[in-house]
Amino acid sequence: MTASINTNVSVEIASTWGSVSDRWQALERHAFASPFQTAHWIGNWYESFAPTGVEPVIVSVVERSSGRDLMMIPLMRHSQNGIRRIEFADLWITDYNAPLARSDYDFQGFDREIWPAILRALPPADVLTLQKMPVSLGSNVNPMTTLSGIESSDLSGHIVSLGDNWDEYLSTLSKSARRELRRRTTKFANENGGRLRRITNSDEAVKALQVLQEQQTSRLAARGAKHVFNEPVYQEFYRRQLLRGLVTGHAVMFVLAADAEIVATFFALKNNDHTTLIRMSQSQDPIWRPLGLGKMIIHQALETLHAEGCRTFDLSVGAHRYKDEFGVLPVPMAELTTPLSLRGTPFIARRKAIAYISRKPKLMALARSIADRLPRLAS
Secondary structure (H helix, E strand, O other): OEEEOOOOEEEEEEOOOOOOHHHHHHHHOOEOOOHHHOHHHHHHHHHHHHHHOOEEEEEEEEEOOOOOEEEEEEEEEEEEOOEEEEEEOOOOOOOOOOOEEEOOOOOOOHHHHHHHHHHHHOOOOOEEEEEEEEOEEOOEEOHHHHOOOOEEEEEEEEEEEOOOOHHHHHHOOOHHHHHHHHHHHHHHHHHHOEEEEEOOOHHHHHHHHHHHHHHHHHHHHHHOOOOOOOOHHHHHHHHHHHHHHHHHOOEEEEEEEEOOEEEEEEEEEEEOOEEEEEEEEEOOOOOOHHHOHHHHHHHHHHHHHHHOOOOEEEOOOOOOHHHHHHOOEEEEEEEEEEEOOOOHHHHHHHHHHHHHHHOOHHHHHHHHHHHHHHHHHHO
16 A cells, blocks of 8 residues: 655555565664664564464655655554554564664654655554654654654663773762672672573573573562563564574573573663663572572673673663663653544543543542442442
8 A cells, every 4th residue: 555645755554574574674774773673573573463463554654756765664453442553563562662764864844744644544443552652763853753742651761871891881880789799799609600601592592581481470470460471472472582583693692590590581682782681580589589680690791792892781661770770861752642533532532531540549549439339339
């Protein structure tokens, strides 16, 4: 499907990853891409989730005079409670949702000249939801965060700028944090034979990923946290990410081992000098708790990655206090929800009302009280 507007661009929609994968990889060479905008992540995402019923909606903005792609946006369409929704290719696992946009192209006027054509080209749907959008793409503004109706997200990323000198980076951390890391690392090595080990082959990777799965889901279950990691499609997705990424260089995995036991894991994605931690775990055995294995494995893996050229380390979304100890800077994000049909308007109004009430404890308590009384009133 193609939509044209009165500028030097046209908008195309692809419904399969295979039809645009080569173009995506070509554009990737001229665009800022976090690991979540690489063909490695996006291609594996569509391969994993398209068979479950979600429909790929891959937008391409093409310069008509040259035929080159200026922007590609990885979206998908699915139905939820009878409402047809178009969203980023995410399903709770893509931490940064963004277009792949040429860094040397001026997207000024995107909201007036290009975005209306994108909306016209989209397949029929009721709601468009765009979440977890970083406001910047490298040194450029993310054009999709300049749209009318954009709102700040409650979520933010957590970036660590490492610079070229590892010792200089360490000097930016608090003395107490550095001292504690040294003490615990020495204790782990001397008393437990502990060491950092890099996973390099598929057999080791499968074993380490299984340990990660068991340790992480055990911890989440103990906290009563909802998650998707036990669903088979997600387990297969991360397996593909790891095994294929070890071959292409897009994935890296480390473990902390005490003799033969894996007591902590670190699974990250790489793109050029940018590394993003996507999953990690540590043993829930009380014997290891005083050592702070989570921070230990991040620190040791990060030192190794820095020696290999990593200059930006991303602890991704989620507000956890331990991240502050690594000198993180916030990555502001934005979101947009807009109706695409008459059915979408009341759906969005309801979602916004729920979101507003959830941020007001007194209103939330009142709403729960009313909800608890409704069945008795009805009887």
